[in-house]
Amino acid sequence: MTDSFKQLIDKVGLPRLTIILFLVALMVVATVNHLPTSMLLSNSLVRIGMNGVMVLAMVPSVQSGAGLNFGLSIGIIAGLIGMLVVMEFKLVGFFGLIIALLIACALGAAAGYLYGLVLNRVRGQEMMIGTYTGFSIVSGMCMFWLLAPFRNPEMIWVVGGKGLRMTLAVNDSLAQILDNFWQFEIFGVEIPVGLLLAFGLACLLLEVFFRSRLGVSMKVAGANPVFATSCGVDVDKMRVLGTVLSTALGAMGMVIYCQSFGYVQLYMAPLMMSFPAVASVLIGGASARKATVWNAVLGTVLFQTLLTIALPVTRSVIQGDISEVAKTIISNSMILYALTRKEGDGE
Amino acid sequence: MDNKWVLQIQNVSKEYGGNSVLKGVNLSVKPGEIHALVGENGAGKSTLMNILFGMPVIHETGGFEGEIWLNGKKAGIESPKNAMEAGIGMVHQEFMLLPGFSVAENVKLNREPTKSNWFSKISGKKLETLDLHKMGADTRRALDRIEMTIDEWLPLVGMPVGHRQFVEIAREIDKADLSVLVLDEPTAVLTETEASNLLSVLKKLAESGIGVLFISHRLEEVYEIADTVTVLRDGEMIATMPKTETKLETIAEMMVGRKIKRLGTAESGRATDDGDILEITDLCVDMPGEYVNGANITVRRGEILGIGGLAGHGKLGIANGIMGLYPSSGTLICDGEEIPLNNAQSSLEAGLVFLSEDRRGVGLLLDESIEDNIALASMISKKNFLKRVGPLPISVLDRKSIREHADKMISLLEIKCTGPQQSVRRLSGGNQQKVCVAKAITMDPQVLLVSEPTRGIDVGAKERVLSMIKKLNREKGITVVMISSELQELRSMCDRIAIMYKGTICGVLDPDAPDAEFGFCMAGKGGIPSD
Missing domain, CATH: 3.40.50.300 (P-loop containing nucleotide triphosphate hydrolases)
Structure with missing residues (x-):
């Protein structure tokens, strides 16, 4: 009995087991208090699909040896620009979404390339440098938002006629376009099929990539740079490629996030957005040196479900809203926990 | 007494x-x-x-x-x-x-002469003021004794290593x-x-x-x-x-002595004269502690060439340089074709495979499985173990063939493990070395460069690894360059033994040459080529 329990802990990992048990407890409390469980589940699914790709963006960066991508805000900004361009030209429907994704991907890849070159010069401190690069780019972009040549009157400040607003509503034909695609209801739970399909497709493509020669070379470069060199792998190039992939995924993840959320938030909004993504992949069992697609999926599911369910449950038990506090506590303590350990504990 | x-x-x-x-x-x-x-x-x-x-x-x-x-x-x-x-x-x-401190501060560190002051009268000796004048004077005296002219108040940072060494000595002789x-x-x-x-x-x-x-x-x-x-x-x-x-x-x-009983010498006069497979001219390698300064040597097809010498004389540098792991210059001709240096991929393509002396650092992915360690290097450099995904123009790892190959290698080399998926970190040194050998065989080498193959593994495994290398040479015709600090090992394995001294080849000897001749070479007193 104790043996099989130990095996279970070894396999799933203590943090994940704790969170799963906590989730189960929350569900029980929710049912007992007659909360609308089906709605909670629907919301969880949407949030998983919304955030999944951004969490996935952590995987190539870790695998290539550049550590967790705390500079994901760079990709997020590329995604925002993609959305803004589409909104400026009033492109609608799937055409608009695809254009937004393409712009985001291209800008993200270009920015990721430059960011990768920077990271190659600061080996061993990528995560620290990444955090502050992210912070400074977000702040720097505040000026860009004010000066950017966007003319659509729905997007710019009413007074002065210049500069983008803080929060922009996404056009109706673009908002929730993936969520509503093939959506159906089962036992009162709405399944956002399109959104989950997009996340699934991204996972699949990334998984295939990591089984290809290039992907394995990248993994090897991250696991042991000298070994990789002796196999003829250009380690620096692999690290840049990992950062490019990560940033581009982050950018596309942001487009998916915005269309589902229905709003584009500018200025300081992207400042801390990399932290929940980092925390998610860590909750999924990754470490700063090892992360798999599976870690990203599991982490997203656990983290987002926890946040979605915890809010109404706590509200029903105690008065007041602690969801923001809970999110901050969970994500930061998870980051702290994972970074103080050397090995990944997910295997 | x-x-x-x-x-x-x-x-x-x-x-x-x-x-x-x-x-x-x-x-x-x-x-x-x-x-x-x-x-x-x-x-x-x-x-x-x-x-x-x-x-x-x-x-x-x-x-x-x-x-x-x-x-x-x-x-x-x-x-x-x-x-x-x-x-x-x-x-x-x-x-x-301490690099940021001056010479005098380093010399007197934790033994500083002090003067009492207002604070120290209250709180004790720890807060006394440093007697900088005396510190300087003491240091000057110590430096003068070893004829160093440097200023005693210069910071250590940026000083050449030679000076730092003298500062260390000054610190020691300053102790009364x-x-x-x-x-x-x-x-x-x-x-x-x-x-x-x-x-x-x-x-x-x-x-x-x-x-x-x-x-x-x-x-x-x-x-x-x-x-x-x-x-x-x-x-x-x-x-x-x-x-x-x-x-x-x-x-x-x-x-050097006779560390182990001879395992029997290589059959001398073995026909290995099929021409040269590797020509190394003026090889210089910038490998810290193992610099190579213009080494010249040719390797004959099918032979086992030993490279020996005392530590620090560059024997490790040769293989690491050829494989592009450290910056190097010179010319390297393999099979009549010149191979660009400083490029691991081109050396691998020419069929050169390296078994590194730094098994855990260079040779293995410690946290990966045995099967991956065996297969991945070959997959990356030779594009083996790949399969197409349906009709798509994408190739992914062929897990099945990797597993089959690993199983074959595990039984062939008698690797003791719980299975092909065990991580290599948990293996003993000898078995890790066998995984390295399996990895090298999988790369299908033309020339195998083996560096310190028996370092850090127990006696039984030593012999097995050596006989495996010999078998590869005899049965598969793989040319072997074996680098080792154990002279007896080289003598039992090699057809010729080159001895390095100060980064160059000092002499090429027959494995049967008397001990004294090896001693001569290792001390840099020239040597007699074996042919």
Whole structure:
């Protein structure tokens, strides 16, 4: 009995087991208090699909040896620009979404390339440098938002006629376009099929990539740079490629996030957005040196479900809203926990 | 005990986890004598030093047997502090200096002369003001004794290594009660002029009555300055003799010695004369500690060529340079085609495969499975083990063939493991080496460069690894270049043995050549080519 329990802990990992048990407890409390469980589940699914790709963006960066991508805000900004361009030209429907994704991907890849070159010069401190690069780019972009040549009157400040607003509503034909695609209801739970399909497709493509020669070379470069060199792998190039992939995924993840959320938030909004993504992949069992697609999926599911369910449950038990506090506590303590350990504990 | 010895080491033995590394060593140093301690890597020199200086590693592993006497008194050395108080000064191989501090601050560190002040009268000695004037003057005196002209208030940062070495010595001789100065490989990082300056300073110090214990594997400098030479091999004291009664070659021979019984020599006169497969001309490799300075050698098709020499003379640099792991220059011709250097991929494409001496660092992905370790290098450099995804133009890993191949290798090489998915970190050294060999075989080599194949693995596994390499050579016709610090190993395996000295090939010898000839070569006294 104790043996099989130990095996279970070894396999799933203590943090994940704790969170799963906590989730189960929350569900029980929710049912007992007659909360609308089906709605909670629907919301969880949407949030998983919304955030999944951004969490996935952590995987190539870790695998290539550049550590967790705390500079994901760079990709997020590329995604925002993609959305803004589409909104400026009033492109609608799937055409608009695809254009937004393409712009985001291209800008993200270009920015990721430059960011990768920077990271190659600061080996061993990528995560620290990444955090502050992210912070400074977000702040720097505040000026860009004010000066950017966007003319659509729905997007710019009413007074002065210049500069983008803080929060922009996404056009109706673009908002929730993936969520509503093939959506159906089962036992009162709405399944956002399109959104989950997009996340699934991204996972699949990334998984295939990591089984290809290039992907394995990248993994090897991250696991042991000298070994990789002796196999003829250009380690620096692999690290840049990992950062490019990560940033581009982050950018596309942001487009998916915005269309589902229905709003584009500018200025300081992207400042801390990399932290929940980092925390998610860590909750999924990754470490700063090892992360798999599976870690990203599991982490997203656990983290987002926890946040979605915890809010109404706590509200029903105690008065007041602690969801923001809970999110901050969970994500930061998870980051702290994972970074103080050397090995990944997910295997 | 009379006072004619400053330091006596009596019958000292030391075990690390049942593995005895020092066996009954006796050594005595007279005042004013320079006593040289020589031996190969792993001979026990460092352990002896650690004992002398009371390093914690000794006491954490159960202490040592035997006695140490200083100036006729038995010294119980439990910690570096004890050792210092007893009058032992140590100049370390890695400098123990603070780069941001000035020379004087480094020399007087933790022994600063102080003046009392208003605060210290209340709160005690710890808050006394430094007597900078006296610190400077003391340091100046110490520096003058070793003929250093540098300013005592310059920061250490940016100073050449040679100067730092002298600062270390100045710190030791500044200690008033210094009676023995121990130097561990002091010239390893110095240029030739710096080294010869150091040697003359040591002579002066010895003349002033300090006993000097000098550890080195550079025989020529030992021969230049030592009064007495002690040779250590495999933890045993081989001989102690006054320098005047010995010759350089004899010392070299004693150091290398006959470590293991011969495994039988290679069949001499084996027909390997199918022309040259590898031509190395003017190879220079910038590998720290193993520089190669213009080595020239050709490798014949189908032979096993040994490369030997004492540590630090560049034998490891040759293979690492050829494989593009360290910056190198020169020309490398494989099978009539010139291969660009500094490019691992091109060396691999030419069929050169390297079994690194740094198994855990370079050779393996420690946290990955055995099967991945065997297959991935071949997949990356030779595009093996890939399969198409349906009709798509994408290739992914073929897990099934990787597993089959790994199973085959595990049974072929008798790798002891729980299965192909076990991570290699958990394997023993010998089995890790076998995984490396499996990885190399999988790369389908034309020339196999094997570096220190038996380092850090137990005796049984040693023989198995060596016979495996021999088998590859005999049965698959793979040309082997084997680099090893164990001469006997080379002699039992190789058709020819090249000996490196100071980054160049000093001579190519027949494995049957007498020990003295190998000694000659290792000491840099030219050699007689075997053909």
